[in-house]
Amino acid sequence: MTTTRAKATFTGLTLIASLAGSTVLAAETDYPLTIDNCGHSLTFDSTPEATVTIGQSTTEILYLLGQQDRIKGTSVWFSSVLPEFKETNAAIDRLADNDPSFESVLAKRPDLVTVMYEWHVGPEGMVGTRDSFHEVGVPTYVMPTDCAAKDNTVGADGTRSELFTTQQLYTSIEELARIYNAQDAGAALLQDLQSREAKAVAKAKSLNLPQGTSALFWFSASEMAADPYVAGQQGLPAYMMDKLGVENVVTSAEEWPLVGWETLAKSDPTFIVLAKMDRRRFPADDIEKKREFLMTDPVAREMTAVKEGRIITMDAHAMDPTVRAIYALETMADALSGFDLAE
Numbered sequence: 112m113t114t115t116r117a118k119a120t121f122t123g124l125t126l127i128a129s130l131a132g133s134t135v136l137a138a139e140t141d142y143p144l145t146i147d148n149c150g151h152s153l154t155f156d157s158t159p160e161a162t163v164t165i166g167q168s169t170t171e172i173l174y175l176l177g178q179q180d181r182i183k184g185t186s187v188w189f190s191s192v193l194p195e196f197k198e199t200n201a202a203i204d205r206l207a208d209n210d211p212s213f214e215s216v217l218a219k220r221p222d223l224v225t226v227m228y229e230w231h232v233g234p235e236g237m238v239g240t241r242d243s244f245h246e247v248g249v250p251t252y253v254m255p256t257d258c259a260a261k262d263n264t265v266g267a268d269g270t271r272s273e274l275f276t277t278q279q280l281y282t283s284i285e286e287l288a289r290i291y292n293a294q295d296a297g298a299a300l301l302q303d304l305q306s307r308e309a310k311a312v313a314k315a316k317s318l319n320l321p322q323g324t325s326a327l328f329w330f331s332a333s334e335m336a337a338d339p340y341v342a343g344q345q346g347l348p349a350y351m352m353d354k355l356g357v358e359n360v361v362t363s364a365e366e367w368p369l370v371g372w373e374t375l376a377k378s379d380p381t382f383i384v385l386a387k388m389d390r391r392r393f394p395a396d397d398i399e400k401k402r403e404f405l406m407t408d409p410v411a412r413e414m415t416a417v418k419e420g421r422i423i424t425m426d427a428h429a430m431d432p433t434v435r436a437i438y439a440l441e442t443m444a445d446a447l448s449g450f451d452l453a454e
Contacts, residue, residue: 142156148286158292164184166231170192176296183203188390189428255283256279274350276350310441328342328348329384329385331395339372342430384424
């Protein structure tokens with residue numbers, strides 16, 4: 112296990128203490144703080160002063176924790192920032208819409224880099240390895256959502272050994288709150304998310320969906336006619352389907368496997384969930400092109416879900432382990448109630 116020591120000087124910050132509608136009082140962080148993070152041990156002498164975020168999820172979590180003044184640069188964006196942070200986000204330097212360079216991150220002189228995906232900063236990170244950052248004195252924190260019970264060396268986006276749980280997300284929030292001495296804001300945010308998750312699950316169970324109700328989550332595709340990236344058995348969409356009592360027509364254990372349309376059409380899902388995003392790395396990032404493909408492709412258009420219009424649009428960022436996933440669970444429950452599928 113690698114040990115990295117992070118040094119910073121704490122300055123006063125007004126914390127968000129009532130995100131859940133009630134005041135939550137939590138203990139302040141007792142520095143030095145040591146956290147075991149995805150195979151690395153990080154020690155913080157005080158609150159990080161200058162952070163660069165690699166991944167929209169960590170950016171938005173830090174905003175929700177009231178740490179925007181400490182963020183010096185962001186990167187890797189799928190969708191527009193949460194509406195309440197539009198002005199805040201516009202005032203912070205965006206290093207890249209997608210992958211920032213190692214040099215651009217270091218140019219901000221960060222005393223912490225927060226990371227959403229190991230494929231950006233990990234053993235073979237596209238931006239850099241964790242060791243490459245740590246060797247120049249810059250600690251990195253990778254969200255446990257991308258390393259807990261997950262092997263990122265298997266499959267294009269990694270493979271989980273067990274079904275994702277929101278506890279991994281909540282652990283990420285709790286640890287970031289401790290690192291930034293934002294315990295009150297962290298406790299309030301967790302209380303809000305856990306309450307919303309419980310209500311959405313309860314609503315989903317009340318729908319009494321027929322046994323065998325199934326779904327397909329389509330994220331993107333390198334070309335419109337190419338095999339699409341769809342949600343596998345253990346990731347965030349699989350968690351949603353599990354909570355909603357819905358079967359996944361994709362059997363692969365990979366996070367986002369490539370599966371042919373012939374195979375998907377034969378599975379004939381009850382409904383289809385399409386990822387909507389601002390990113391335009393691939394042609395199928397465009398939600399309208401996805402819809403057009405489903406309506407016109409001779410194979411895809413024969414699926415019952417397409418013929419009967421049982422298609423749900425979902426924020427792409429909500430298909431990954433982020434706070435938006437909790438909001439999306441609410442959206443799913445609402446959409447399914449409108450399909451008249453109850454037994």
